[in-house]
Amino acid sequence: MNKGGIRLYYKNQEELSYALRDYIDDYFEGNIEDEALEEKIFKVVECNKVKFYKDNEIAKKPKQILGKTRLNVLEQILMKKREE
Template identity: 70%
Template sequence: MDKSELRLYYKNQEDLSYALREYIDYYFEGNIEDEKLEANIIKVIKGNEDKFYKNNEVAKKPKQILGKSRLDLIEKILNKKK
């Protein structure tokens, strides 16, 4: 998979979380524009809400895999959209 691309749907929390982690790390390395990152994160989370959230919170597995700084970035992007 090209690191600058994300699939829209994932079969489980682990696949989703590792894909997001790799994508965000690629962004942190300066390889992805802010607008592209924001658009893709919003699309992927929206398409996988059932895997990313549990009881209106980020599920345990994504929290563990992504870590605090990546989750903070995702939260900032999602809150900006509202």
């Protein structure tokens, strides 16, 4: 992961999904604070909506790569950010 900022654009669903997975794993390992994780996840998903969603729900590939636990974290972050 680059130190200065975050990469916002990914070329395909797989690359995007693994990046999101890595962010959430960093959080689980205690390497990133709640606010920083929320900001990263929201920005990356917003910039890659076309790849992340299919028919208004999370696409199959990201769901498979993220798994249930990470997906729950991600969905909670996205719901929280939409309410802000």
